[in-house]
Amino acid sequence: KAGVTQTPRYLIKTRGQQVTLSCSPISGHRSVSWYQQTPGQGLQFLFEYFSETQRNKGNFPGRFSGRQFSNSRSEMNVSTLELGDSALYLCASSWTQSRTDTQYFGPGTRLTVL
């Protein structure tokens, strides 16, 4: 079974631009979560989607948004990019949103903001 895939793997943008990252979950998984990883802050939860609805959101500004499609694929969007948005963005999928479910992570998208 294919794992979680994320596209693109690398992105370079400039301040003020916007970016869209894509995540395809493992087949059958309905929950998709997004995390930001930076050297300073570590891994932080962004948001979670289940059945096309945002179920939970981390402490990030409104510039960070996302959505989930009927096939469970998810996108996240960051508008008005700032230098501090440079990070590895990880997507994870699981069967359900239950806290006991294992989340399987993709390889990440490395975003560099210049």
Place this chain on the structure above:
Amino acid sequence: AQSVTQLDSHVSVSEGTPVLLRCNYSSSYSPSLFWYVQHPNKGLQLLLKYTSAATLVKGINGFEAEFKKSETSFHLTKPSAHMSDAAEYFCVVSDGGSQGNLIFGKGTKLSVKP
């Protein structure tokens, strides 16, 4: 609120010697706890998880962890380190209630000397 503290930011061992990575948690609920590993420029891979079944949890690649409620600990061990174990390890607690977003420790970087 749930939280995890990884007591060592860096652990260095010699190949063939035991590995101990320490993690303490704080949780108002009966926690779900996980250990993930991240190799350089890779995504996160699940090593093992505890979800209120057996307190001694066996994972992949010879790793295991013991859930100790009285000590609020979930330390990761391996009897004999291998060079390929060099990576960053994250202790993770699942947020409470019905939501599944993960709260990560700061990570422990494991170095293995030949």
